[in-house]
Amino acid sequence: MIGNDAHSGHFERNDCPCAKYAISIERTGGVSSVMIRAERHERILAELARRGSVSAQDLSKLLDASLATIRRDIADLDQRKALVRTHGGATLPQRREELPFDAKVMAYLPEKRRIGAAAGAALEQGILVGCGGGTTVMQMVPAIRHKSLRLVTTAVNIALELRDARTIDVTLTGGTLRRRTAETVGHIAERTLQDMNIDVMVMGVDGIDLEKGLTTYDSSEAYVNRVMADRSRELWIVADHSKFGQVFPATILPLNRATRIFTDTGLSEEVAERYRQRGIEVLRV
Template sequence: MSATRDTSQRRLQISELVRQHGSVQVTALARQFGVSMQTVRKDLRYLSERGVMARAYGGAIDSNVVGNGQAEPHYEAKRTSHLEEKRRIGARAAAMIKPGDTVAIDSGTTSIQLAEALPDIEVTVVTNDFGVLTALTPKSNINIVMLGGELRRKNMAFYGGLTVEALDDLHVDLLFLGVDGFDLERGITTHYEPEAMLNRKMVEAARSVVAITDSSKFGKVCLHRIIPVSDLSTLITDTGAPDDVVQACQALGVELMRA
């Protein structure tokens, strides 16, 4: 069989695997087909360029499930969407923070509600979000560590190599992690790759990871994976959490709080 035929057959089989399983990983495909990871990456790039799948960290995701066909919403639309639920979730999250804690607050509109609800107590907050910074600035007892980098105006937060490097020597008690997509099989995901990279670094720096999300994010899958659900310590959401999420949290030992 010619090399061209081999390549064509392999790419067809990869397409079928993505459709069957929803996602594939580079390392597993390389082992399965007996080719290099570089060859697999070329296959995935070829298939993603033709809309068969979407590239993701370490592999690819079925293009039919990525973001449920939705682009990243505009920042102002996100700020006003499910606002009451976000306020309740933010207040519940803020109640977890005690004097003397060091916490990281990820970017996001629910994170801003957490910052608004946080009382003016002696804590240290690490963040990359401009809205969180604005909410905390008037609270003089809160020590703020702002992660630098390049401002992404689409969600008013800072990203890049400088942002990630700033976390190298930091350790926090709690990380409050915002969510774009929350799927039991594909984990916690986001639209923006530098955000996923930064979030994974935040997870490494944290003793406990708390996801804060309204129930509209459940079942959604975005392009870039951050962590599996099993890596969470706690999930704070609203009363609309579906039964499968509740049951999965119980099975995985993830504490579920509903606001």
């Protein structure tokens, strides 16, 4: 559906199940400059990831957008808890509180796309793949859409994205919906997974630590992921570099359960080597 506001020159489009997109049209000297709002948000978050804090003035120059537009973007991202609005700009939030799903989607999006593409390309035809939810796992979908696979997932959004993929047999577990991550949890999901013999599980996590292992925010989500991993021959972790060295309340599994880790080049080779020394294949893409 596309709606418009003739007075503001602002158009919104809700054709993506994960995030709300909008097109802002600004006129300078009679020339229209168009950028998708989601693209600006992505670049704002990427700049914050590099610098830690950024001024609205700098963002205005970087993105060739008006200060008013940038301030609206910052206010929107602040409301979603993807950043913290400051006087004249923004900083990264403290990450002890779980971000809303839409904010997670936009954080490190270019890195997540590369990671998802690499993991999807590595999956062999004809196998049974298991996956939970998560914004990095979601980026695997384009790479597997035309493969011949069987897939079992707890993630409602991933099942919906693959509903028209005719060569993929998708099983969505039942269970209680955890709205913040669009995943099903609880004993119904667990019971479904206990009957599966999965070749490869692809798992997203909130934290990866050499000592504390694989962690997340929610204990019910951690348990369902653990059940799926226990039914899997291999466990692949997909996580951008910001997840390394992070520890969250709920432990999913110890680190040595992971077979491969797909991450981005934001993780230094030195840190990657420490994980390889634990017997895990680490791929930086």
